[in-house]
Amino acid sequence: MEWQGWFVLGLCISVLASLIFTRVGPHLIMAGALTILSTTGILKANDALSGFSNSGLITVVGMFVVAAGMHASGAIDLLVNSLLGRPKTPRTALNRMFWPVAFLSSFLNNTPVVATMIPAIYSWSRKIGISPSKLMIPLSYMAILGGTVTLIGTSTNLIVNGQYQTLTGEAGFSLFSITAVGLPVAIAGFVFMWLFFPKLLPDHSQDQAFANLREFTLEVSVAPNGPLVGKTIEQAGLRHLQRIYLVEIERNGTPITVVSPEEVLQGGDRLVFAGDTEAISDLLRINGIVPSTEEEQAETFNLRHAERRLVEVVVSPHCSALGFAIREAQFRARYGAAVLAVARNGERIKGNLGSIILEAGDTLLLEARPAFISRQKYNKDFLVISDLRTESPRHERAYIAWFILIGIITLARFEVISMLNASLIGSGLMILTGCCSANQAERSLDLKVIITIACSFALGMALEKTGVAKYLAENIVDLSGGRPWLLLILTYIAISILTEVITNNAAALLMLPIVLEITEKADLNNVPFVLAIMMAASASFATPLGYQTNMMVYGPGRYRFVDFLKVGIPMNILTAIVTITVLLIGWPLEK
Numbered sequence: 001m002e003w004q005g006w007f008v009l010g011l012c013i014s015v016l017a018s019l020i021f022t023r024v025g026p027h028l029i030m031a032g033a034l035t036i037l038s039t040t041g042i043l044k045a046n047d048a049l050s051g052f053s054n055s056g057l058i059t060v061v062g063m064f065v066v067a068a069g070m071h072a073s074g075a076i077d078l079l080v081n082s083l084l085g086r087p088k089t090p091r092t093a094l095n096r097m098f099w100p101v102a103f104l105s106s107f108l109n110n111t112p113v114v115a116t117m118i119p120a121i122y123s124w125s126r127k128i129g130i131s132p133s134k135l136m137i138p139l140s141y142m143a144i145l146g147g148t149v150t151l152i153g154t155s156t157n158l159i160v161n162g163q164y165q166t167l168t169g170e171a172g173f174s175l176f177s178i179t180a181v182g183l184p185v186a187i188a189g190f191v192f193m194w195l196f197f198p199k200l201l202p203d204h205s206q207d208q209a210f211a212n213l214r215e216f217t218l219e220v221s222v223a224p225n226g227p228l229v230g231k232t233i234e235q236a237g238l239r240h241l242q243r244i245y246l247v248e249i250e251r252n253g254t255p256i257t258v259v260s261p262e263e264v265l266q267g268g269d270r271l272v273f274a275g276d277t278e279a280i281s282d283l284l285r286i287n288g289i290v291p292s293t294e295e296e297q298a299e300t301f302n303l304r305h306a307e308r309r310l311v312e313v314v315v316s317p318h319c320s321a322l323g324f325a326i327r328e329a330q331f332r333a334r335y336g337a338a339v340l341a342v343a344r345n346g347e348r349i350k351g352n353l354g355s356i357i358l359e360a361g362d363t364l365l366l367e368a369r370p371a372f373i374s375r376q377k378y379n380k381d382f383l384v385i386s387d388l389r390t391e392s393p394r395h396e397r398a399y400i401a402w403f404i405l406i407g408i409i410t411l412a413r414f415e416v417i418s419m420l421n422a423s424l425i426g427s428g429l430m431i432l433t434g435c436c437s438a439n440q441a442e443r444s445l446d447l448k449v450i451i452t453i454a455c456s457f458a459l460g461m462a463l464e465k466t467g468v469a470k471y472l473a474e475n476i477v478d479l480s481g482g483r484p485w486l487l488l489i490l491t492y493i494a495i496s497i498l499t500e501v502i503t504n505n506a507a508a509l510l511m512l513p514i515v516l517e518i519t520e521k522a523d524l525n526n527v528p529f530v531l532a533i534m535m536a537a538s539a540s541f542a543t544p545l546g547y548q549t550n551m552m553v554y555g556p557g558r559y560r561f562v563d564f565l566k567v568g569i570p571m572n573i574l575t576a577i578v579t580i581t582v583l584l585i586g587w588p589l590e591k
Contacts, residue, residue, distance in 0.1 A: 011036060012459060012468075012510065016498075019506070027448040030455035030506065037462050047465070051457025055420045056162025060155040060453065061445060062423025063109040064406060068444030069430030070108065072437070074097035074393030075401040078286055079104070080120045086127070090134045095120070097135065098190050100144050105146030106153045107409050111164040114549040116145045118556055127241065129521055130284065133204040135205040136557030137567060138193055141541060145189045148538050151175050152412070156537045159453055160508050164459060164530055167516055171528075175413050181531055185578045192574055200567050204558040217281070218244075218274070218341040218365070219353035224267035226288030231262035234261040237286065238271070244283060247272045250352065272353070275428055276454065282339075284310075287395040291338045294367040310370050311337070313382040320381060326355035335381070337368035356451075368440075384433050394434065397551075401435040458508040464513035472514050474521065482505040484524055484589035491515055492576055494551055495536035503548055508537035539575040541568035543573055 001501050011033060018029045021267050038048040045155045051057060070076050087093040104113045125132045147153030150174055151161060165172040222228050238246055239261045249256040249263065250270040256263065273283065283289060315322065321329040326339050342349050343363040349356050364382075366372070408426040411417050417425070430436050436444075449540050462468075476494075480486040491511070498507035512533055519526040540547040543564050544554045550564065557563075 002389075002467070005468045005471065006238045007040070008042060008459075008466045009468050012463070015459065015506075026408050026506070027451040027455070029453050030459070034458040036057060039460050042466065043458060043462055047461050048458045049363070050166075050461065051454035054159070054162045054166070054454070056155075056158035056160075057450065057453050059152070059420050059423045059448060060109055062420075062427040063152065064444045064446065065436070065441045066408070066423065066429035066430055067108045067113060068440050069401050069427075069435035070405065071102075072394060072403040072440050073397035073435040074285070074287065074395040075398040075435075076104075076117065076120060077287070077393060077395075078398045078402075079351060080117075080124065084124055087130075088128075090130055091194055093125075093128065093130055093135060093140055093276075094190075094194050096502055097138065098193075101139060102149070102186060102190075102318045103140040103142040106149040108448075110143040110147035110549060113146075114140060117143075118553065127237075129202045132360030133557045133559065133563075134198065136553035137550075137559065137563065138197055140553045141189065141193060141571065143184075143549050144541070145186040145540060148460070148535055149179055149184070151178060154538050155453065156504050156508050157534050158419070158454075159505055159514060160530065160537070163457065163509060164516075165511055167464065167513060168229060168526070174415065175409075176373050178531055178534055181535060181579055184582055185535065185575050189571060191296060193573065196570075202559070202563055216457060219270055219272050219552060220283070220289050220291060220340070220392065222265050222267055222269040222271065222588075223290045226267070226287075226290070228265050228288035229267045231265055232261060233259060233263050233265070236265060236288070241273075241283065243553065244273050248273050260514070264485075265526040267548050270352075275288075277521050291340060309368045310340075311367060311373060313364050315358055315360055315362045315364060316378040316380055316491055318359070319358065320356050322360060323357065325355050325357050329358065334373065335366075335368075337366040337372050339364055340367055341365035375544055384438075397433065397435045400433050401430065402432070404429045404435070413473075424583065434507055439520060453505045456506045459495045459506070460509040460513050463510065464517075468514075472517075476514075476518055482522065484522070485523065485584060487518060487524070488532060488582060488583060488589065491518070492532045492536045492580055494531055496539070497577060498573060499537045499540045499547070503538050504537040508533050511537075520565075523591055524589055525587065525591050528583045528589060531532050531587075532583060535575070535579045539572065540577070541571040543568065 014035050014551050015029055018024060019026055022029075033049055038042045038045060079100050084093075084096045087096050101117060104117075108160040109370070118136070121135055122132050125135050144154075147157070151157045153173065157178065158172075161172045164170065181399050223479060233239050233246065242262060247257075249259055250272065251266060251268075273288075309537040321334065326342075330336070331339050339353065341364070342353065342358065343365075345363070404426055412419050412422040427441065431438055431441055476487070476490060480490055485587060495507055496512050498511065512530070515533060519529050520523075538547075540550070541564070544559070544561065553559075
C-alpha cells in the first residue's frame with residue numbers, strides 16, 4: 001500500500017478508538033473523518049459527500065417521517081390498545097409485545113418504531129403492574145429482530161444495499177431478500193427471550209403511586225359522539241390507571257363522587273382526575289377523551305387541533321387572571337390555551353376545575369399552541385417551566401396512516417416502485433393527509449443519525465480507493481485457508497465485534513468494501529456474505545453502544561451496563577449460530 005492507504009488505516013483505527021473511549025458524538029467523529037479525507041485530497045469532494053445523496057440514506061429519512069405519521073395519528077396507539085391487553089405475567093407481556101413490535105419494525109425503520117413505542121410500553125407497564133425494566137430491553141431486541149426480516153426494517157440494511165449497488169453496479173436486493181435468514185433468527189430470538197428474560201432482567205419496580213410527585217387536578221370530558229360513550233369505567237380502561245385516579249364524574253351539574261367501575265359513561269360527562277404530569281399525558285392519548293369545554297369559544301380552539309401541545313407554567317404575581325376563577329377569567333379566549341390541570345403547593349386542588357381561583361405560584365398544565373410559548377417570552381403572565389411537547393393524537397387519521405403504510409409496502413413488495421420512491425411518497429402523503437404536521441415531520445428527523453450515516457460512506461469509500469480493503473481481504477483470505485465456510489464465519493464475527501463498540505451503520509460500511517474484495521479475490525458468491533454483514537451489524541445486543549435502540553431504552557429501563565451483557569451476549573451467540581447455519585444451507589458460497 002502507498003502512504004494514502006496507511007493513512008486511511010490509521011484514521012480508521014483513530015475513529016474506532018474515539019467512538020469506543022470518548023464521549024464525543026459519533027456524528028462529530030465521522031464528520032471529522034470526512035473533513036480529513038477531503039482536505040488531504042485522499043477523496044475528491046464528490047466522493048467524500050456521496051453519502052449525503054445515497055438512496056439508502058434518503059429512504060431512511062423518508063421512513064422517519066412515515067413513522068412520525070403513524071405516531072401522530074394515533075395509529076400506533078390503535079395497535080397497542082387492540083393487541084397488548086392486560087397480561088398478568090412478564091412472559092405473557094413479552095408474547096403480546098413481540099408480534100406488533102416485530103411487525104412494525106419489519107416495515108418501518110426500527111429506530112423510530114422504538115422511539116414511538118417507548119412511551120406506549122412505559123405507560124402500559126404501569127397499567128399492568130410490571131416493571132418497565134422487564135420490558136424495555138425486550139422492546140429494543142424485538143425491534144432489532146423485526147428489522148432483520150425485511151430490507152427496510154433497519155437503516156443498516158438500506159445503507160448496505162445502497163452501497164452494494166454503488167460498489168458493484170448490481171441491481172441490489174429486493175424487499176424480502178433477507179427474510180429467509182431474518183425470520184428464523186427473529187423466531188429463535190423471541191423464544192430465547194420468552195424462556196429466560198423474565199428471570200435474567202432486573203426488577204426496578206417504580207415507587208409507590210404519587211411518591212415525590214407533584215399532583216395535578218385534571219378535568220376532561222367524554223366526547224359526545226366518541227367511542228367511550230356507552231362503555232363502563234372498566235371497559236374504557238379508566239379504572240386501573242397508574243399514578244392517576246378518577247376522583248369524580250360531573251354529569252349535568254351533579255357530581256358523582258364514589259365512582260363505580262360499572263358506571264356507564266355518557267357524552268359530555270366531566271371526569272375529574274388527580275395525578276402527575278406524565279400520567280396525564282398518557283390519559284390524553286385515549287381516543288374519546290377531550291379537554292373539558294366550558295365556553296362556546298372552546299369549540300373554535302379545539303378545531304385548531306394540529307399544533308397543540310402540553311405546557312407546564314407557573315402563574316406569576318403579574319398575571320391578569322389572578323383572583324378570578326378559571327371560568328370567569330375566560331382563560332381560553334384570553335390566552336389561547338386550555339387549562340387541563342392545577343397544582344398548588346405540590347398538592348391537587350379539590351373541586352370543579354372551572355371554579356378554581358388562580359393564585360400566584362399556581363402550577364398549571366395547559367394545552368396550547370406553539371405561539372403561546374413564544375408569547376410568554378414577551379409578557380409577565382406566566383413562567384414557562386416545561387414545554388412537554390406532547391401533542392394529542394389525531395385519532396381520525398389513524399386508519400389513513402395505516403392505509404398509507406400498507407400501500408407503500410405493497411407497491412415496494414411487488415416492485416411497482418422502488419423503496420426510495422415508496423418512502424418519499426409515503427412521507428409526503430403523511431403530511432398532505434394531516435396524519436402529521438410539517439413540524440412533526442421535521443422533528444422526526446434525527447439529524448445526528450443522518451450525519452453519522454452519510455459521513456460513514458466516506459470512510460468505506462476511502463478503504464476501497466486506497467487499497468486498504470484489498471490488503472485486508474488478502475490477509476483474511478489467507479487466514480481462512482481458502483475455505484469459504486470459514487470465510488463466512490470470520491466475516492460475521494468481525495462485524496459482530498465491531499458493531500458492539502461502534503455504530504452498526506459505521507461497522508457495516510467499513511466492512512462492506514473489504515468483504516466484496518474478499519469474495520472477488522476468492523471467486524465466491526458475494527450474496528451470502530453481504531447478507532451476513534446485514535445480519536451481524538443489526539443483531540447487536542451485548543452493549544447499549546452497539547445499536548441506537550439499545551441506548552434509547554437504557555434510561556427508561558433504569559439499566560446498568562452489565563444488564564445488557566447478561567442477556568445480550570447469549571443473544572449474540574444464538575443469532576450468529578442461526579444466521580450462519582441458514583446461510584450455509586440456503587446459499588451456495590462458490591460461484
